[in-house]
Amino acid sequence: MIHKFEKCVCAEGIIFILEKKLKIRARFLTKEYDMMKTKSDMLKTLLPFGNTNIEKFWALKGVSFDVYEGDSVGIVGLNGGGKSTLLNIVSQIIPPTSGELEVNGQTNIISVGAGLNYSLTGRENIIMKCEMLGMSDAEINAKMDDIINFAGDQVIQKIDQPVKTYSSGMKSRLGFSVLVHQDPDILIIDEALSVGDAPFFEKGVARMKQFKAEGKTIMFVSHSIAQVEELCDKVIWIDHGRVVMEGDTSEVLPKFDEFQKTYNKKSKAERNKITHDSGTNFTLEELREANPDEPDRYFSKRLYDKPFSWQTWTAMIFLMYVLVLTIAASIKNKSILFALIHPLAIISIRTVIIFAIVVVAMILAGKLTRRNKERHVMD
Numbered sequence: 001m002i003h004k005f006e007k008c009v010c011a012e013g014i015i016f017i018l019e020k021k022l023k024i025r026a027r028f029l030t031k032e033y034d035m036m037k038t039k040s041d042m043l044k045t046l047l048p049f050g051n052t053n054i055e056k057f058w059a060l061k062g063v064s065f066d067v068y069e070g071d072s073v074g075i076v077g078l079n080g081g082g083k084s085t086l087l088n089i090v091s092q093i094i095p096p097t098s099g100e101l102e103v104n105g106q107t108n109i110i111s112v113g114a115g116l117n118y119s120l121t122g123r124e125n126i127i128m129k130c131e132m133l134g135m136s137d138a139e140i141n142a143k144m145d146d147i148i149n150f151a152g153d154q155v156i157q158k159i160d161q162p163v164k165t166y167s168s169g170m171k172s173r174l175g176f177s178v179l180v181h182q183d184p185d186i187l188i189i190d191e192a193l194s195v196g197d198a199p200f201f202e203k204g205v206a207r208m209k210q211f212k213a214e215g216k217t218i219m220f221v222s223h224s225i226a227q228v229e230e231l232c233d234k235v236i237w238i239d240h241g242r243v244v245m246e247g248d249t250s251e252v253l254p255k256f257d258e259f260q261k262t263y264n265k266k267s268k269a270e271r272n273k274i275t276h277d278s279g280t281n282f283t284l285e286e287l288r289e290a291n292p293d294e295p296d297r298y299f300s301k302r303l304y305d306k307p308f309s310w311q312t313w314t315a316m317i318f319l320m321y322v323l324v325l326t327i328a329a330s331i332k333n334k335s336i337l338f339a340l341i342h343p344l345a346i347i348s349i350r351t352v353i354i355f356a357i358v359v360v361a362m363i364l365a366g367k368l369t370r371r372n373k374e375r376h377v378m379d
């Protein structure tokens with residue numbers, strides 16, 4: 001693990017050197033989304049060979065940074081800049097398209113409703129999330145009342161109702177409350193404090209400050225300059241998927257504030273054009289060329305993000321077909337060779353059709369699940 005040494009001066013004027021562990025190391029992270037404009041585009045993304053001509057959108061275009069133990073880092077940027085995408089990648093909820101990420105510690109993401117199951121009640125969600133975070137039944141029971149009370153009166157009243165009946169503020173307060181009652185190493189907070197009321201906000205800020213005092217590592221997305229200023233020592237400013245500037249809060253925040261004011265004066269059409277152009281005009285090749293000294297592995301698409309090649313699809317389907325034939329042959333007491341030469345003597349046409357339907361349904365279900373997961377996370 002990489003370390004850094006920081007010179008610190010305590011209140012008595014004594015200078016000491018602090019050793020800090022590297023907690024998050026991101027190198028050239030990118031994220032490419034399919035732009036599904038029509039229903040036929042949605043269908044195409046489900047087909048093995050259909051999504052190559054769908055317009056792509058690059059939400060991240062090579063983001064690199066280091067976060068050390070005890071750092072409290074604010075992520076700022078205009079709407080659609082890529083902040084939530086970045087935090088979801090760092091939390092390992094969605095995979096990057098390319099680039100490298102190293103996270104040393106347990107990450108918890110707190111964002112509006114992230115990870116809640118809307119058909120379960122608030123109480124059941126608390127149990128589910130606590131279990132996912134490795135807590136025992138006894139620990140969950142011991143913390144249950146504190147978690148519910150922290151979430152506030154509205155949540156207390158509806159704690160045994162399904163979460164789909166909660167307002168977005170209530171969902172956020174519930175998610176926030178569960179996570180601040182854990183002991184994570186790295187806290188990743190995406191806009192969780194902006195939807196609560198004033199008393200909840202104050203409680204949330206106080207809890208964040210406590211985490212900070214305990215030396216936890218925090219990454220915090222917020223549109224509120226005041227919140228970032230209050231909670232963060234460092235700031236990463238992201239615009240259109242690229243890091244514009246990073247450094248001490250006092251250095252970066254005023255520059256971002258100035259930029260934001262100028263941008264807000266532009267017309268809606270001008271802003272939309274900038275977003276669209278900067279999202280589509282990007283290639284991994286161009287990123288590689290701009291960074292000739294960096295290893296090639298940073299600039300290759302990850303295998304799980306690529307659609308399978310047609311050879312892989314054919315091999316997988318053939319293997320499944322052989323498996324079905326083998327099972328049918330053993331039931332009918334025939335050899336596998338006989339089954340391969342005379343498949344229709346072993347299985348009927350109807351079985352072959354059912355097999356084909358099952359294979360296609362499995363492929364579509366797999367693709368739909370992955371896509372819905374990413375969309376749910378980004379909601």
Ligand SMILES: Nc1ncnc2c1ncn2[C@@H]1O[C@H](COP(=O)(O)OP(=O)(O)OP(=O)(O)O)[C@@H](O)[C@H]1O
Pocket residue numbers: 033034035057058059077078079080081082083084085086374375378
């Ligand atoms: N699943 C998706 N499919 C297609 N495009 C997406 C998807 N998720 C996000 N995007 C696009 O990626 C870009 C970055 O989105 P992201 O939510 O990361 O931005 P953000 O900086 O968090 O925005 P905001 O400040 O408005 O919350 C946006 O243009 C968004 O429309």
